[in-house]
Amino acid sequence: MRAPLVDGFGRVHTDLRLSLTDRCNLRCTYCMPAEGLDWLPRPELLTDDELVRVVGLLAELGVRTVRLTGGEPLLRPGVVGLVERLARLDLSLSLTTNGLSLARMAPALRDAGLRRVNVSMDTLRPERFVELTRRDRLHDVLTGLAAAKAAGLEPVKVNAVLMRGINDDEAGDLLQWALDEGYALRFIEQMPLDPQHGWDRSTMLDADEILGRLGERWSLTPVEVRGSAPAEEFLVDGGPATVGVVGSVSRPFCAACDRLRLTADGQVRNCLFAREESDLRGPLRSGASDDELAERLRVAVAGKKQGHGIGEPGFVQPDRPMSAIGG
Ligand code: SF4
Numbered sequence: 001m002r003a004p005l006v007d008g009f010g011r012v013h014t015d016l017r018l019s020l021t022d023r024c025n026l027r028c029t030y031c032m033p034a035e036g037l038d039w040l041p042r043p044e045l046l047t048d049d050e051l052v053r054v055v056g057l058l059a060e061l062g063v064r065t066v067r068l069t070g071g072e073p074l075l076r077p078g079v080v081g082l083v084e085r086l087a088r089l090d091l092s093l094s095l096t097t098n099g100l101s102l103a104r105m106a107p108a109l110r111d112a113g114l115r116r117v118n119v120s121m122d123t124l125r126p127e128r129f130v131e132l133t134r135r136d137r138l139h140d141v142l143t144g145l146a147a148a149k150a151a152g153l154e155p156v157k158v159n160a161v162l163m164r165g166i167n168d169d170e171a172g173d174l175l176q177w178a179l180d181e182g183y184a185l186r187f188i189e190q191m192p193l194d195p196q197h198g199w200d201r202s203t204m205l206d207a208d209e210i211l212g213r214l215g216e217r218w219s220l221t222p223v224e225v226r227g228s229a230p231a232e233e234f235l236v237d238g239g240p241a242t243v244g245v246v247g248s249v250s251r252p253f254c255a256a257c258d259r260l261r262l263t264a265d266g267q268v269r270n271c272l273f274a275r276e277e278s279d280l281r282g283p284l285r286s287g288a289s290d291d292e293l294a295e296r297l298r299v300a301v302a303g304k305k306q307g308h309g310i311g312e313p314g315f316v317q318p319d320r321p322m323s324a325i326g327g
Helices: 048-060 079-087 102-112 126-133 138-150 168-181 207-215 281-285 290-302
Strands: 015-019 065-069 092-097 116-120 156-161 184-188 220-222 232-236 242-246 259-262 267-269
Touching: 015 048, 048 079, 048 281, 048 290, 065 079, 079 092, 079 102, 102 116, 102 138, 116 138, 126 138, 138 156, 156 168, 168 184, 168 207, 207 220, 207 242, 259 290, 267 290, 281 290
Parallel strands: 015 065, 015 259, 065 092, 092 116, 116 156, 156 184, 184 242
Antiparallel strands: 220 232, 232 242, 259 267
């Protein structure tokens, strides 16, 4: 085993967010313009062999959990085969997806070694889904969720972003639906990661407001144990069902952060909001040894800032959009 990846604040990095592609088949208004974005050139995307090598090295450096993200990760050609190879690295694999391909792929992903899945869905109303994503595909997301559950992926989590005057009137309906269906719901504060750099804190529903809305219909009891998990969890009416709130902006959890990110084009990001990246693709393709790559990863993590700094003087949103960073 190699020495773990520790930053200047003593945080040990054991969780990798791995973006498999920047492409997506939805056009969510807070993430992408209607015409999409200029996708990363395919030759610049890490190959399956390169991904397996890097993730294997990160496992030696103490990474224990890997979340596969995008864009939309299930758009990556041969993704089931890649999941199979990553699953052999004895890591806990999860996936964040828009759910459109789950109905078709869930059993194969489960057999390949995937265990958990998060599906992004911000509304239960078909017409509002079209407004928010510019695609009429809510039905596919709902059947995808059911297929994930039927395939034995557990837990099946739903990530929902609430925006003032857009879908915040659905907070209660979304939770009631998740309780009825047996999905674990997480409300996520909208973050300044849109390509238009139009994020406005006033449209974001913060954790206090979200909990206030839910508290009108349910009793919510904080779950003590949180660890480095982004979501604060609450027992709903005494449990066992829970609801989560990810208060990235209003209740930052950076002090316990154990996450690093690798973009689909091989750039290491030591924070979701990092302004600098460390190139791994170049050294990978010019014959760097595992020791050299490990040193590069170590330096990247060592330089991590204490927190994201949103709302602080001097905060500047990253240039790279969320769709090319991954959740
Ligand atoms: S904002 Fe950065 S430091 Fe904070 S929790 Fe997220 S990744 Fe970690």
